[in-house]
Amino acid sequence: MGKSGTAAKNLLLARGTPASAVHTFDEKNMTADFTQWEQLNSLPVGALVVSPGVPLASAHIVALKSKGWKITSEINLACAHLTDEVVIGITGSVGKSTVTSLLGEALRTDDPNAFVGGNLGIPFAEYAFQLLTQKKKARYIAIELSSYQLENCADLKLDYSAITFLSSNHLERYASADAYYMIKCEIGAKTKQTCVLNESSKDLVQYRARIPGKTELVSYQKSNEKSYLEKSYLIGEHNLDNLAVALKLAQHLHLSAQALDAMTQFKGLYHRLETVGIFNGNLFINDSKATAMDSVQVATQAALTKTDKTKKLYLLLGGKDKNLPWNELNILSQYSNIHFIFFGQCGELAQLKSQLVGALYNKLGDAIKYVFKNLQPGDVVLLSPGGTSLDEFKNFEDRGNYFKAQIQEHYCVDI
Structure with missing residues (x-):
């Protein structure tokens, strides 16, 4: 069982679910499909927390859903414990880890308890677990979201969001590039305020009209934050665009000048430029x-x-x-x-x-x-x-x- 599954199990136990009622299924075949379906089918109807790597279109999952099972995710489990935290979601074919990490540098400057995770490193359910067990509450939460996670997070509500870039990917799971792009664009429907878009992504600009809610285009070339961009350690125009997106999110959040300056000290993700x-x-x-x-x-x-x-x-x-x-x-x-x-x-x-x-x-x-x-x-x-x-x-x-x-x-x- 991966990190997200372990985090989901820990959260369920922490909020009082009896250990006897939590069943885990670790074995997978080469298509990321469970091999213990007979055991699962023998259980009373309940909730199934699905790993992002398992397609929701799987015949087994469709069959369970038709029997009344609730199909959910560790992200949905975590959302049940949110109160007034400001939540920012970041997705994209490339660049989402960099933007999430950049924004994380700023958030932690103004809020030492800020949570930064999701697809990047720490599962979101881990935040809810710490909230329950340690009463460690964040003012800000930044979550990196993959397309797989966006398919199964109906309970997630975002204050702000960003799409960093669109390029064809994961076509082994999606019927077309358009289907993949539309999953990414659905982040707009989860966003209360503004979804920030990287203007340097041509496909993203073309899909802007199909993104629900309010959107805003940014790029390093048109950014008003030249002083921060010029001080950045990041290398490459694509990374400066990532910084421009993170800066715009930070501005919407009214973060301090010290927080914005913290982003300029970020030297990039390890081993990637x-x-x-x-x-x-x-x-x-x-x-x-x-x-x-x-x-x-x-x-x-x-x-x-x-x-x-x-x-x-x-x-x-x-x-x-x-x-x-x-x-x-x-x-x-x-x-x-x-x-x-x-x-x-x-x-x-x-x-x-x-x-x-x-x-x-x-x-x-x-x-x-x-x-x-x-x-x-x-x-x-x-x-x-x-x-x-x-x-x-x-x-x-x-x-x-x-x-x-x-x-x-x-x-x-x-x-």
Whole structure:
């Protein structure tokens, strides 16, 4: 049972539901469908808390609903315990975790008890559990919502909301991109005040008229908060748009100047264009999560905006191959100040297919040592590998942490 299921169970027990009346079903097959339906069907009609990963269109769930079962979610369970908290919901195909985290920095500045979670890290039911067991009440709540969660949260009422971006996704679950987009747009129907939209998302702008309630377009280019945007550690125009969305939400909430300033100190989600720091005049960027060519190109373009044309951008490429189209990176050859360093199991293959000229090493550690040896003040270093991490590391987090540890050791600093 995942985090949301565990949180739902804990909440049910905390509010007095007898342990004998709470049944959990942990086993799943490859289609995320329960394997214990016979046992479930033998129980008296009750409520079924469905994991977001299980489609509501499942024949088993439809059958239970027809028998009178209430189909609900851990988010709905949590909503029963809300009183006057200000609730902000954030969704989008990409960018929702960044906007939720940014807003969280601001909310915690003005309200140390603010809850930030949902699809991002901490299940919403955990807030209700703490409310019951510790009397820890928040003034503000920021919830990241996936499309799966939006399908099953009828009891959720939002004061403000945001949609960060729309792009085709999860078509294994939805009949079309339009069906997926409309699930995202339904967040507007749950919003009492304003739903903030990222104007840089073309599809989102096209769907604006189909979003219920009041909406407002924002972008970093048109934002009136230039001073905050200019101070931000975030890298890339897409991240500045994310900050513009978070700033607009903060303004609607009338947060303090200190709260808004706290957002400028956010260095990005770990391993996703994360600003590691500036040491001896060199900016280091950790984008270890990048395991696709489009991600590498976005990261490289973002890093180039931080690189003086007279200085070098050291780009670390490689890892383990997964039949990647490395040839798509050849477009980067037009930038004379990019210094390519290939590493890992697919380093040689990546170099061959991309036809990019650069140094080649078997291990990431050796590639990093090469960078340290050749760095000049003002140069920028970007780890955006393209390949997966499994040739040397457990996962992309492990790889990113290794990169940061090497920087920490080299400069004798705490990161």
